[in-house]
Amino acid sequence: MSSPADLSTETTKPNLFSRMLRGIARLLVTICFIAVAAAAVYLGASELNRRADAVPSPEAAAVTPVSATLITSESAYTVDRVFIGQVEPQRSADISFELNGTLDHILVDEGDEVAKGQLLATLDVALLEVERERLSASRDAIAAQLAFAKKTVERNSKLIEQGFTSQARLDEVVSQQDELLSRIGELDAGLRDVTVRIAKSSIEAPFAGQITARHVDGGETLRSGQLVLGIVEVVSPQVRIGIPLDVDPALLSDVEIEIEDQSYRADLATLRPDIDPVTRTRTALFDLRNRPDVAFGQTARVHVLDPVQNAGTWVPTTSLKEGTRGQWTLLVADAQKTVRLATVEVLHAEDDRVFVRGAFPEGTVLIDQGPQRVTVGQRVDFSIGE
Numbered sequence: 001m002s003s004p005a006d007l008s009t010e011t012t013k014p015n016l017f018s019r020m021l022r023g024i025a026r027l028l029v030t031i032c033f034i035a036v037a038a039a040a041v042y043l044g045a046s047e048l049n050r051r052a053d054a055v056p057s058p059e060a061a062a063v064t065p066v067s068a069t070l071i072t073s074e075s076a077y078t079v080d081r082v083f084i085g086q087v088e089p090q091r092s093a094d095i096s097f098e099l100n101g102t103l104d105h106i107l108v109d110e111g112d113e114v115a116k117g118q119l120l121a122t123l124d125v126a127l128l129e130v131e132r133e134r135l136s137a138s139r140d141a142i143a144a145q146l147a148f149a150k151k152t153v154e155r156n157s158k159l160i161e162q163g164f165t166s167q168a169r170l171d172e173v174v175s176q177q178d179e180l181l182s183r184i185g186e187l188d189a190g191l192r193d194v195t196v197r198i199a200k201s202s203i204e205a206p207f208a209g210q211i212t213a214r215h216v217d218g219g220e221t222l223r224s225g226q227l228v229l230g231i232v233e234v235v236s237p238q239v240r241i242g243i244p245l246d247v248d249p250a251l252l253s254d255v256e257i258e259i260e261d262q263s264y265r266a267d268l269a270t271l272r273p274d275i276d277p278v279t280r281t282r283t284a285l286f287d288l289r290n291r292p293d294v295a296f297g298q299t300a301r302v303h304v305l306d307p308v309q310n311a312g313t314w315v316p317t318t319s320l321k322e323g324t325r326g327q328w329t330l331l332v333a334d335a336q337k338t339v340r341l342a343t344v345e346v347l348h349a350e351d352d353r354v355f356v357r358g359a360f361p362e363g364t365v366l367i368d369q370g371p372q373r374v375t376v377g378q379r380v381d382f383s384i385g386e
Helices: 004-054 126-162 167-199
Strands: 067-070 074-088 092-096 101-106 119-123 202-204 209-214 227-232 238-243 254-259 262-271 282-288 299-316 328-333 339-349 353-357 365-369
Touching (some): 074 339, 126 167, 238 262, 254 282, 299 365
Antiparallel strands (some): 074 238, 092 227, 119 202, 209 227, 254 262, 254 299, 262 282, 328 339, 328 365
16 A cells, blocks of 8 residues: 555656646747747848848939139228318408498499409599599699709709809708609508509409309498408319318328219328317328319219228128127138038128138138038039139
8 A cells, every 4th residue: 555655656656747848839939939030130130231232322412513612812902081161262261342432333243253353343532533533633732842843953053163152051952842743642541542443343263163152232331351262273173171180191192082973983081190189080182083063062072992901701791601609601612622611700791701710720611502402411513714
Protein backbone atom coordinates (compact mmCIF):
# COMPACT_ATOMS: atom_id res chain seq x y z
CA MET A 1 0.00 0.00 0.00
CA SER A 2 1.43 3.39 -1.06
CA SER A 3 2.07 6.13 1.45
CA PRO A 4 0.72 9.68 1.04
CA ALA A 5 4.18 11.08 0.24
CA ASP A 6 4.61 8.77 -2.69
CA LEU A 7 1.23 9.78 -4.07
CA SER A 8 2.14 13.48 -3.83
CA THR A 9 5.38 13.00 -5.71
CA GLU A 10 3.72 11.10 -8.49
CA THR A 11 1.06 13.85 -8.88
CA THR A 12 3.66 16.71 -9.01
CA LYS A 13 5.74 15.26 -11.86
CA PRO A 14 2.90 15.33 -14.47
CA ASN A 15 2.06 18.97 -13.52
CA LEU A 16 5.65 20.16 -13.91
CA PHE A 17 5.94 18.48 -17.26
CA SER A 18 2.73 20.11 -18.42
CA ARG A 19 3.96 23.56 -17.46
CA MET A 20 7.20 23.03 -19.30
CA LEU A 21 5.32 22.00 -22.41
CA ARG A 22 3.13 25.08 -22.27
CA GLY A 23 6.17 27.36 -21.84
CA ILE A 24 7.90 25.79 -24.81
CA ALA A 25 4.73 26.21 -26.84
CA ARG A 26 4.44 29.89 -25.96
CA LEU A 27 8.09 30.44 -26.83
CA LEU A 28 7.63 28.75 -30.17
CA VAL A 29 4.57 30.89 -30.89
CA THR A 30 6.49 34.06 -29.98
CA ILE A 31 9.40 33.09 -32.17
CA CYS A 32 7.07 32.38 -35.02
CA PHE A 33 5.33 35.74 -34.56
CA ILE A 34 8.64 37.58 -34.51
CA ALA A 35 9.77 35.72 -37.59
CA VAL A 36 6.59 36.56 -39.40
CA ALA A 37 6.87 40.23 -38.39
CA ALA A 38 10.51 40.33 -39.47
CA ALA A 39 9.59 38.79 -42.78
CA ALA A 40 6.79 41.34 -43.24
CA VAL A 41 9.14 44.21 -42.43
CA TYR A 42 11.73 42.91 -44.80
CA LEU A 43 9.24 42.42 -47.57
CA GLY A 44 7.76 45.91 -46.98
CA ALA A 45 11.17 47.56 -47.01
CA SER A 46 12.08 45.70 -50.14
CA GLU A 47 8.88 46.81 -51.81
CA LEU A 48 9.47 50.43 -50.75
CA ASN A 49 13.03 50.32 -52.08
CA ARG A 50 11.79 48.83 -55.31
CA ARG A 51 9.19 51.54 -55.70
CA ALA A 52 11.70 54.25 -54.77
CA ASP A 53 14.12 52.93 -57.33
CA ALA A 54 11.37 52.96 -59.89
CA VAL A 55 10.71 56.68 -59.34
CA PRO A 56 13.19 58.95 -61.28
CA SER A 57 15.50 61.14 -59.14
CA PRO A 58 14.54 64.85 -58.95
CA GLU A 59 16.71 67.31 -60.80
CA ALA A 60 19.08 69.53 -58.77
CA ALA A 61 17.66 72.97 -57.87
CA ALA A 62 18.64 75.69 -60.36
CA VAL A 63 21.07 78.41 -59.20
CA THR A 64 19.27 81.77 -58.98
CA PRO A 65 20.72 84.49 -61.24
CA VAL A 66 21.05 87.91 -59.56
CA SER A 67 22.32 91.38 -60.42
CA ALA A 68 25.51 92.12 -58.54
CA THR A 69 27.97 95.02 -58.24
CA LEU A 70 31.54 94.78 -57.04
CA ILE A 71 31.92 96.62 -53.74
CA THR A 72 34.56 99.35 -54.02
CA SER A 73 35.81 101.37 -51.11
CA GLU A 74 36.03 105.17 -51.25
CA SER A 75 37.95 107.43 -48.90
CA ALA A 76 35.41 110.29 -48.82
CA TYR A 77 31.91 111.32 -49.82
CA THR A 78 30.37 114.66 -50.72
CA VAL A 79 27.47 116.26 -48.88
CA ASP A 80 25.22 118.65 -50.78
CA ARG A 81 24.53 121.35 -48.19
CA VAL A 82 21.72 123.78 -49.01
CA PHE A 83 21.45 127.32 -47.60
CA ILE A 84 18.56 129.72 -48.21
CA GLY A 85 18.75 133.41 -49.11
CA GLN A 86 17.11 135.83 -51.51
CA VAL A 87 17.73 137.66 -54.77
CA GLU A 88 18.50 141.35 -54.49
CA PRO A 89 19.82 144.07 -56.80
CA GLN A 90 23.50 144.76 -56.91
CA ARG A 91 22.77 148.42 -56.28
CA SER A 92 19.67 150.20 -55.03
CA ALA A 93 19.01 153.75 -53.88
CA ASP A 94 16.34 155.85 -52.19
CA ILE A 95 16.48 159.22 -53.90
CA SER A 96 15.69 162.55 -52.24
CA PHE A 97 16.57 166.25 -52.57
CA GLU A 98 19.33 167.73 -50.44
CA LEU A 99 17.48 171.05 -50.16
CA ASN A 100 14.07 172.16 -48.99
CA GLY A 101 11.76 173.31 -51.73
CA THR A 102 8.59 172.87 -53.73
CA LEU A 103 8.47 169.97 -56.17
CA ASP A 104 8.18 171.35 -59.68
CA HIS A 105 8.29 168.32 -61.99
CA ILE A 106 8.58 164.56 -61.54
CA LEU A 107 9.47 162.98 -64.85
CA VAL A 108 9.30 159.21 -64.18
CA ASP A 109 6.85 156.69 -62.78
CA GLU A 110 7.11 153.30 -61.10
CA GLY A 111 8.45 150.63 -63.43
CA ASP A 112 10.16 153.07 -65.80
CA GLU A 113 13.64 152.13 -66.97
CA VAL A 114 16.11 155.01 -66.80
CA ALA A 115 19.65 155.61 -67.99
CA LYS A 116 22.50 156.87 -65.88
CA GLY A 117 22.36 160.68 -65.58
CA GLN A 118 18.74 160.92 -66.79
CA LEU A 119 16.75 163.77 -65.20
CA LEU A 120 14.15 162.39 -62.80
CA ALA A 121 12.64 165.32 -60.84
CA THR A 122 13.16 169.05 -60.21
CA LEU A 123 12.34 171.66 -57.57
CA ASP A 124 10.99 175.14 -58.20
CA VAL A 125 14.13 177.32 -58.61
CA ALA A 126 12.44 180.69 -59.35
CA LEU A 127 13.76 182.27 -56.13
CA LEU A 128 17.25 180.98 -56.81
CA GLU A 129 17.16 182.40 -60.32
CA VAL A 130 16.20 185.79 -58.89
CA GLU A 131 19.02 185.54 -56.35
CA ARG A 132 21.50 184.74 -59.10
CA GLU A 133 20.38 187.72 -61.16
CA ARG A 134 20.72 190.03 -58.14
CA LEU A 135 24.21 188.77 -57.39
CA SER A 136 25.22 189.06 -61.02
CA ALA A 137 24.02 192.69 -61.12
CA SER A 138 25.89 193.50 -57.92
CA ARG A 139 29.03 191.95 -59.31
CA ASP A 140 28.76 193.98 -62.50
CA ALA A 141 28.47 197.17 -60.45
CA ILE A 142 31.46 196.28 -58.28
CA ALA A 143 33.42 195.28 -61.36
CA ALA A 144 32.82 198.76 -62.83
CA GLN A 145 34.00 200.38 -59.59
CA LEU A 146 37.03 198.13 -59.57
CA ALA A 147 37.97 199.18 -63.11
CA PHE A 148 37.81 202.85 -62.08
CA ALA A 149 39.87 202.09 -58.93
CA LYS A 150 42.59 200.43 -60.99
CA LYS A 151 42.88 203.48 -63.24
CA THR A 152 43.02 205.76 -60.17
CA VAL A 153 45.88 203.69 -58.76
CA GLU A 154 47.76 203.97 -62.06
CA ARG A 155 47.33 207.78 -62.21
CA ASN A 156 48.40 208.29 -58.59
CA SER A 157 51.45 206.10 -59.13
CA LYS A 158 52.60 208.41 -61.96
CA LEU A 159 51.79 211.57 -59.99
CA ILE A 160 53.77 210.43 -56.98
CA GLU A 161 56.80 209.93 -59.26
CA GLN A 162 56.42 213.54 -60.42
CA GLY A 163 55.85 214.79 -56.88
CA PHE A 164 52.29 216.01 -57.44
CA THR A 165 50.58 213.78 -54.87
CA SER A 166 51.31 212.20 -51.54
CA GLN A 167 51.98 208.61 -50.58
CA ALA A 168 48.90 208.63 -48.37
CA ARG A 169 46.69 209.33 -51.36
CA LEU A 170 48.21 206.42 -53.25
CA ASP A 171 47.72 204.13 -50.27
CA GLU A 172 44.10 205.19 -50.04
CA VAL A 173 43.24 204.33 -53.65
CA VAL A 174 45.11 201.03 -53.40
CA SER A 175 43.05 200.16 -50.34
CA GLN A 176 39.82 200.94 -52.20
CA GLN A 177 40.95 198.68 -55.05
CA ASP A 178 41.66 195.78 -52.66
CA GLU A 179 38.26 196.23 -51.01
CA LEU A 180 36.52 196.02 -54.36
CA LEU A 181 38.49 192.88 -55.25
CA SER A 182 37.32 191.29 -52.02
CA ARG A 183 33.72 192.21 -52.71
CA ILE A 184 34.05 190.69 -56.20
CA GLY A 185 35.31 187.47 -54.59
CA GLU A 186 32.40 187.47 -52.15
CA LEU A 187 29.88 187.91 -54.96
CA ASP A 188 31.54 185.14 -56.99
CA ALA A 189 31.19 182.82 -54.02
CA GLY A 190 27.52 183.77 -53.72
CA LEU A 191 26.98 183.05 -57.39
CA ARG A 192 28.66 179.67 -57.07
CA ASP A 193 26.44 178.91 -54.05
CA VAL A 194 23.31 179.74 -56.05
CA THR A 195 24.57 177.67 -59.00
CA VAL A 196 25.16 174.66 -56.72
CA ARG A 197 21.71 175.01 -55.13
CA ILE A 198 20.09 175.20 -58.56
CA ALA A 199 22.00 172.04 -59.60
CA LYS A 200 20.92 170.29 -56.40
CA SER A 201 17.32 171.22 -57.13
CA SER A 202 17.20 168.47 -59.75
CA ILE A 203 17.66 164.72 -59.37
CA GLU A 204 19.49 162.58 -61.92
CA ALA A 205 19.66 158.79 -62.03
CA PRO A 206 22.83 157.66 -60.23
CA PHE A 207 22.98 154.52 -62.39
CA ALA A 208 21.02 152.75 -65.08
CA GLY A 209 18.10 150.89 -63.57
CA GLN A 210 14.38 150.77 -62.97
CA ILE A 211 12.16 152.95 -60.80
CA THR A 212 10.68 150.86 -57.99
CA ALA A 213 8.82 153.50 -55.96
CA ARG A 214 7.40 157.00 -56.36
CA HIS A 215 6.59 158.69 -53.06
CA VAL A 216 5.37 162.08 -54.38
CA ASP A 217 3.10 163.28 -57.16
CA GLY A 218 4.20 166.88 -57.73
CA GLY A 219 3.57 170.26 -56.11
CA GLU A 220 4.47 169.16 -52.57
CA THR A 221 6.74 171.19 -50.36
CA LEU A 222 9.56 168.83 -49.49
CA ARG A 223 11.98 168.70 -46.61
CA SER A 224 15.62 167.95 -47.07
CA GLY A 225 16.09 164.16 -47.27
CA GLN A 226 12.38 163.37 -47.81
CA LEU A 227 12.03 160.28 -50.04
CA VAL A 228 11.03 161.00 -53.61
CA LEU A 229 11.92 157.92 -55.68
CA GLY A 230 13.36 154.41 -55.34
CA ILE A 231 15.62 152.91 -57.99
CA VAL A 232 17.34 149.53 -58.42
CA GLU A 233 19.94 148.26 -60.85
CA VAL A 234 18.51 145.39 -62.88
CA VAL A 235 21.57 144.46 -64.92
CA SER A 236 23.39 142.16 -62.49
CA PRO A 237 21.22 140.63 -59.74
CA GLN A 238 22.91 139.23 -56.64
CA VAL A 239 21.99 136.60 -54.10
CA ARG A 240 22.49 137.27 -50.37
CA ILE A 241 22.82 134.15 -48.21
CA GLY A 242 24.00 133.46 -44.67
CA ILE A 243 26.79 130.87 -44.61
CA PRO A 244 27.63 128.89 -41.41
CA LEU A 245 31.10 129.28 -40.00
CA ASP A 246 32.04 125.63 -40.58
CA VAL A 247 31.84 125.99 -44.38
CA ASP A 248 35.23 126.37 -46.07
CA PRO A 249 35.26 129.68 -48.02
CA ALA A 250 37.16 127.93 -50.81
CA LEU A 251 33.98 125.92 -51.58
CA LEU A 252 32.03 129.12 -52.33
CA SER A 253 34.01 130.39 -55.33
CA ASP A 254 31.85 128.55 -57.87
CA VAL A 255 28.44 127.31 -56.70
CA GLU A 256 25.03 126.33 -58.04
CA ILE A 257 22.04 128.45 -57.00
CA GLU A 258 18.44 127.28 -57.42
CA ILE A 259 15.69 129.86 -57.98
CA GLU A 260 12.13 128.74 -58.72
CA ASP A 261 13.24 125.26 -59.90
CA GLN A 262 15.86 126.81 -62.20
CA SER A 263 19.58 126.31 -61.56
CA TYR A 264 22.18 129.01 -62.20
CA ARG A 265 25.93 129.12 -61.81
CA ALA A 266 27.19 131.92 -59.58
CA ASP A 267 30.50 133.39 -58.45
CA LEU A 268 31.28 134.61 -54.96
CA ALA A 269 31.34 138.42 -55.00
CA THR A 270 32.18 138.97 -51.34
CA LEU A 271 32.14 137.18 -47.99
CA ARG A 272 31.70 139.62 -45.16
CA PRO A 273 34.13 139.21 -42.25
CA ASP A 274 31.56 139.97 -39.54
CA ILE A 275 29.01 137.56 -38.05
CA ASP A 276 25.28 138.20 -37.99
CA PRO A 277 24.36 138.41 -34.28
CA VAL A 278 20.97 136.73 -34.88
CA THR A 279 21.79 133.87 -37.27
CA ARG A 280 25.47 133.50 -36.29
CA THR A 281 26.39 133.24 -39.97
CA ARG A 282 28.60 135.19 -42.37
CA THR A 283 26.85 137.02 -45.19
CA ALA A 284 27.90 135.97 -48.68
CA LEU A 285 26.99 137.80 -51.89
CA PHE A 286 26.96 135.84 -55.15
CA ASP A 287 26.88 137.23 -58.70
CA LEU A 288 24.56 135.26 -60.99
CA ARG A 289 26.08 134.51 -64.37
CA ASN A 290 24.48 135.28 -67.73
CA ARG A 291 22.20 137.97 -66.22
CA PRO A 292 19.16 135.73 -65.59
CA ASP A 293 15.64 137.13 -65.66
CA VAL A 294 14.77 136.80 -61.97
CA ALA A 295 12.66 138.94 -59.66
CA PHE A 296 14.18 140.68 -56.67
CA GLY A 297 13.05 139.17 -53.40
CA GLN A 298 12.73 135.63 -54.77
CA THR A 299 13.94 132.81 -52.53
CA ALA A 300 17.28 131.34 -53.58
CA ARG A 301 18.98 128.13 -52.47
CA VAL A 302 22.72 127.75 -52.79
CA HIS A 303 24.17 124.24 -53.08
CA VAL A 304 27.61 123.81 -51.50
CA LEU A 305 29.37 120.49 -52.16
CA ASP A 306 31.21 119.77 -48.91
CA PRO A 307 33.62 116.76 -48.98
CA VAL A 308 33.71 114.54 -45.85
CA GLN A 309 36.76 112.36 -45.25
CA ASN A 310 35.38 108.96 -44.23
CA ALA A 311 35.99 105.52 -45.74
CA GLY A 312 33.01 103.57 -47.03
CA THR A 313 31.08 102.62 -50.14
CA TRP A 314 27.97 103.76 -52.01
CA VAL A 315 25.05 101.31 -52.25
CA PRO A 316 21.50 101.72 -53.65
CA THR A 317 18.84 102.59 -51.12
CA THR A 318 16.75 99.61 -52.26
CA SER A 319 19.48 97.16 -51.24
CA LEU A 320 19.42 98.30 -47.60
CA LYS A 321 17.40 96.30 -45.05
CA GLU A 322 16.66 97.05 -41.42
CA GLY A 323 18.11 94.44 -39.07
CA THR A 324 17.76 93.81 -35.36
CA ARG A 325 18.44 96.48 -32.73
CA GLY A 326 18.38 99.30 -35.26
CA GLN A 327 21.18 97.86 -37.41
CA TRP A 328 21.22 97.98 -41.20
CA THR A 329 22.15 95.02 -43.35
CA LEU A 330 22.99 94.18 -46.96
CA LEU A 331 22.75 90.94 -48.87
CA VAL A 332 26.10 90.17 -50.46
CA ALA A 333 27.64 87.20 -52.22
CA ASP A 334 31.08 85.88 -51.34
CA ALA A 335 33.74 84.44 -53.63
CA GLN A 336 31.91 81.08 -53.63
CA LYS A 337 28.74 82.81 -54.88
CA THR A 338 26.88 82.12 -51.68
CA VAL A 339 24.51 84.72 -50.22
CA ARG A 340 25.72 86.26 -46.94
CA LEU A 341 24.34 88.93 -44.59
CA ALA A 342 26.59 91.97 -43.98
CA THR A 343 25.96 94.49 -41.20
CA VAL A 344 26.77 98.10 -42.14
CA GLU A 345 26.70 101.57 -40.62
CA VAL A 346 24.93 104.31 -42.57
CA LEU A 347 27.08 107.46 -42.74
CA HIS A 348 25.15 109.55 -45.28
CA ALA A 349 21.90 109.15 -47.21
CA GLU A 350 20.67 110.69 -50.46
CA ASP A 351 17.53 110.17 -52.51
CA ASP A 352 18.49 106.93 -54.25
CA ARG A 353 21.73 105.85 -52.57
CA VAL A 354 23.46 105.71 -49.19
CA PHE A 355 27.09 105.78 -48.10
CA VAL A 356 27.80 102.93 -45.68
CA ARG A 357 30.73 101.55 -43.73
CA GLY A 358 31.28 97.84 -43.14
CA ALA A 359 33.71 94.90 -43.37
CA PHE A 360 33.67 93.27 -46.81
CA PRO A 361 36.16 90.45 -47.59
CA GLU A 362 37.94 90.54 -50.91
CA GLY A 363 35.76 89.37 -53.79
CA THR A 364 32.50 90.29 -52.05
CA VAL A 365 29.81 91.64 -54.36
CA LEU A 366 26.59 93.47 -53.56
CA ILE A 367 23.25 92.05 -54.66
CA ASP A 368 21.96 95.39 -55.86
CA GLN A 369 18.62 94.39 -57.41
CA GLY A 370 15.94 92.06 -56.10
CA PRO A 371 17.55 91.03 -52.78
CA GLN A 372 14.12 89.77 -51.68
CA ARG A 373 14.40 86.93 -54.24
CA VAL A 374 17.22 85.18 -52.38
CA THR A 375 17.97 84.09 -48.82
CA VAL A 376 21.11 83.72 -46.73
CA GLY A 377 23.07 80.58 -47.65
CA GLN A 378 21.53 80.28 -51.11
CA ARG A 379 23.76 79.75 -54.14
CA VAL A 380 23.45 82.44 -56.79
CA ASP A 381 24.88 83.20 -60.20
CA PHE A 382 26.10 86.59 -61.35
CA SER A 383 28.59 88.27 -63.60
CA ILE A 384 30.44 91.54 -62.99
CA GLY A 385 30.71 93.79 -66.02
CA GLU A 386 33.88 95.63 -66.88
